[in-house]
Amino acid sequence: METAFIYQHIDHTLLKAVSDWEQIQILCEEAIQYHMASVCIPPSYVKRVYEAYGDKLAICTVIGFPLGYNTTEVKKAETEQAVSEGACEVDMVVNLGDVKNGDFDRVTEEIAILKKAAGDKILxxxxxxxxxxxxEKIRLCRCVSEGGADYIKTSTGFGTAGATMEDIRLFKKHLTGQVKMKAAGGVRTREDLEQFLKEGCSRIGTSSAIHILSKGQ
Incomplete structure (x- = not known):
């Protein structure tokens, strides 16, 4: 698999709480240099990145991150602000309390509300x-599909584990419509990157793509 092709599917990610502006700039410049799909950054940096780089790169940010238990109203406001400040993609975290309570209608409703808030931007x-x-994973495939989201994403990268091939294969069986897949968390080798793409992922979220893909070159 061509390295350039892999880069085109990477959401170049930096979401650490202590990320400073210099690190964010490096991330953006790398994403532009390697023609990555987007940079995934904290919401507080969206406006500054857009002002600095404009349309040179796609800006992705996170909503209700990383625990997902913000109220829907807060997530909606976060989404609207992110889009108004220049984000063209938003990655929201579902309310896992709703999931554990079996309230999947509420999960679907929240996804639909945030998709409406995002408008023509990617959710x-x-x-x-x-x-x-x-x-629960199967039920959430239905929620994501019925809620009108553009992607289902495995992980925040802040949980106890990240993406697995088994989960991607499960998603493929149970997603409907045009929902795409993003793997994130624990992607550490070129083999991982290639396998997730071969399994049908359209995006991979990682902070390590350049390190991984520069090995042996």
């Missing part, structure tokens, strides 16, 4: 697979 839904049973 990715992080379900944090490491905390879920297989049945």
């Amino acid at each position: 990715k839904v992080i379900i944090e697979t490491c905390y879920l049973t297989e049945e």
